[in-house]
Amino acid sequence: MSAGRYRATLFSSAFTRGLRAGSTVTLTFVAIFIGVGIAAQAAGVEAWATMLMTVAVFAGPAQFAMIDVAAQTGVLLQVISVGVLVNLRFFVMSMTLSQMFGAVSRRRLALWAQFVSASSFLLTFFEARRVADGDMFAYFRGVVVASFPGALIGTALGVALASGLSETLMFGASLFLPVYFALLLVSEIARRSELAAVAVGLVGTPLMELWLPGWGLFIVALIAGMVATKVRR
Amino acid sequence: MTEVQWLYAITGVAALTYLLRAAPLLWRRLRIIGERNVAFLSYVSFAIAAGIVSKAVLIDAGRWAAPDDVIVKGLAVLAAIGLHRFFHRLPVALFGGVGVAVVLKGGGGFEAVSGLLVPAIRDILHAM
Numbered sequence: 001m002s003a004g005r006y007r008a009t010l011f012s013s014a015f016t017r018g019l020r021a022g023s024t025v026t027l028t029f030v031a032i033f034i035g036v037g038i039a040a041q042a043a044g045v046e047a048w049a050t051m052l053m054t055v056a057v058f059a060g061p062a063q064f065a066m067i068d069v070a071a072q073t074g075v076l077l078q079v080i081s082v083g084v085l086v087n088l089r090f091f092v093m094s095m096t097l098s099q100m101f102g103a104v105s106r107r108r109l110a111l112w113a114q115f116v117s118a119s120s121f122l123l124t125f126f127e128a129r130r131v132a133d134g135d136m137f138a139y140f141r142g143v144v145v146a147s148f149p150g151a152l153i154g155t156a157l158g159v160a161l162a163s164g165l166s167e168t169l170m171f172g173a174s175l176f177l178p179v180y181f182a183l184l185l186v187s188e189i190a191r192r193s194e195l196a197a198v199a200v201g202l203v204g205t206p207l208m209e210l211w212l213p214g215w216g217l218f219i220v221a222l223i224a225g226m227v228a229t230k231v232r233r
Numbered sequence: 234m235t236e237v238q239w240l241y242a243i244t245g246v247a248a249l250t251y252l253l254r255a256a257p258l259l260w261r262r263l264r265i266i267g268e269r270n271v272a273f274l275s276y277v278s279f280a281i282a283a284g285i286v287s288k289a290v291l292i293d294a295g296r297w298a299a300p301d302d303v304i305v306k307g308l309a310v311l312a313a314i315g316l317h318r319f320f321h322r323l324p325v326a327l328f329g330g331v332g333v334a335v336v337l338k339g340g341g342g343f344e345a346v347s348g349l350l351v352p353a354i355r356d357i358l359h360a361m
Contacts, residue, residue, distance in 0.1 A: 024327055049239040056247035066246065070234050076242055079234070083246035087253055089281070094257035095267040096274040106259055113255035118285060125278045168339035172331050175306060178289035179313045179330045181282045183323060186314050189279070197276035198283040205284030206291040213295050217284045224280030225273045232272065 014135040017127065018142020024180055025119045025143075029150030030157070031173035032060045037158015039064060043071040047159045054155040058117065058148070062086040065214050082214075089218040093121040100128045100136040108137075115144040119177065126184045193232035200224035286310065302338075309334035 033054060040050040045067060053063050066083045069075075094116050101109065124140045189195050201224050209216030234242070257263040267274060290306040291298055298306070313330025320326065 024324070045239065046236055049236065049243065052240075053243050056243055057250055059250060062246065062250070066242065070239075070242070074234050074238075076234070076238050079242045080245040080249070083242070084249045084253075087246070087250040090250065091253045091257060092274065092277055093281075094254050095263060096278055098257045098264045099267050099271055099274070101258070109258045110255055113258050114251055116254040118281060122278060122282050122285075125275070126282075129275075168335055171302075171338050172335035175289065175309055175331050175334050176327065178286045178306075179310055180323075180327055182286045182310045183313055183317050183326055185279070185282055185286070186317070193272075193276065194279050197279040201280030201283030202287040205280075205288050209288055209292055210296070217281060217288065220284055221277045221280040224283075225277040228276035228279075229273050 014131075014138035015142040018123070018139035018144075019146045020142075021123045021127070021139075022120070022143035022146025025123070025147050025177050026150035027173045028175075028177035028180075029119070029147050030154040031170055031176075033151045033154025034158040034161075034170065035154075036060055036063045036067070037155045037160075039067050039158075041159055043067045045070070050159050051152075051155055054151050057083065057087075058114065058151060059083075059087050059090070060151075061214055086214045089118075089221070090116050092218075092221070093118070097121060097124060097136075097140070100124060101140070102137070104137045112137075112141060112144065115140075115148060117147075119147055120144050122181065122184070126188055129188060191232075193228040196231040197224040197228035200227050305334050305337045308337065 036054065037050055040053070040063075041047075045053075053066070057063055057066075062083045065086045066079050069082045070079050073079075094113065097116065120140055120143045123143045124136055127134065127139050128136050185198055189198060201220055204220035204223065205216045207216070208220050212219065257267060290303060290310065293299070293302065297303075309330045312333040313326045316329040317323065317326035
């Protein structure tokens with residue numbers, strides 16, 4: 001691909017829309033990863049390891065779980081196991097994304113697969129429902145380019161400032177993602193089966209999270225999928 | 234854990250997580266399984282989005298969030314939805330909703346709101 005054509009694709013309207021959508025969750029990423037940085041500092045994890053974890057693992061809940069287990073047990077195999085188990089949800093997310101990306105080279109898919117997260121996945125999912133024949137891979141890349149720096153900045157801030165940040169601002173910043181998803185849900189639910197899936201997710205996730213921390217979202221989503229499929233039939 | 238152990242842990246989780254992320258995108262067989270279950274996967278996506286919302290509102294650090302925080306977060310979500318209905322602009326709704334939460338949480342606005350709401354609800358119940 002020529003440089004000019006690549007640039008044209010990079011800044012296609014789908015990519016720009018992705019950038020815009022991704023920028024709305026950047027602040028939430030900053031807030032979440034400030035938490036990761038602070039938790040890592042409290043558990044005595046080195047700054048370089050904390051930053052490397054965000055770059056290489058790039059999954060807030062898994063990073064929290066790894067830090068927690070490391071502080072409690074310090075057993076390497078347990079730390080790896082908990083990190084991977086919490087990240088099982090990415091398998092389902094990538095499976096859904098694979099239906100939206102169409103004909104994209106394996107090399108590019110392999111490169112961008114690292115950035116599948118709940119945000120990049122869900123924003124692309126909702127965009128695909130609105131724009132049936134859009135370039136969802138460009139949109140996904142836009143979301144990632146806008147939001148991933150938020151994770152890096154947040155981790156660095158958390159490590160540098162530890163717990164010296166305003167609690168109110170942290171509180172507000174942590175709300176961007178859930179408020180955004182609430183807005184998307186309100187405008188996207190069109191069928192009774194979708195409403196059923198949302199209802200099960202809303203009610204079941206907090207309860208399951210209390211029972212099985214780190215697993216609630218994943219397990220309840222699968223249950224909701226089955227319930228909604230039944231409702232549809 | 235030592236620095237070397239952390240390096241192993243991060244490398245292990247990163248490699249296995251990458252496999253989870255990349256396999257369905259790169260492996261044709263998994264894509265075909267996904268094709269057959271598109272409706273199921275879309276319901277799962279809706280439920281994940283809904284779960285992120287309710288988890289953020291109701292749970293804090295692995296336990297039920299403080300009632301005051303739950304009310305503030307709930308009001309933020311409702312305010313955002315209301316603003317979106319009125320203005321039809323996502324950024325206005327998003328920043329408006331979060332702004333409501335920051336003002337209520339930081340400025341002691343929660344006490345003011347509950348001070349107005351609670352007597353009003355009591356009066357309504359009394360009248361009924």
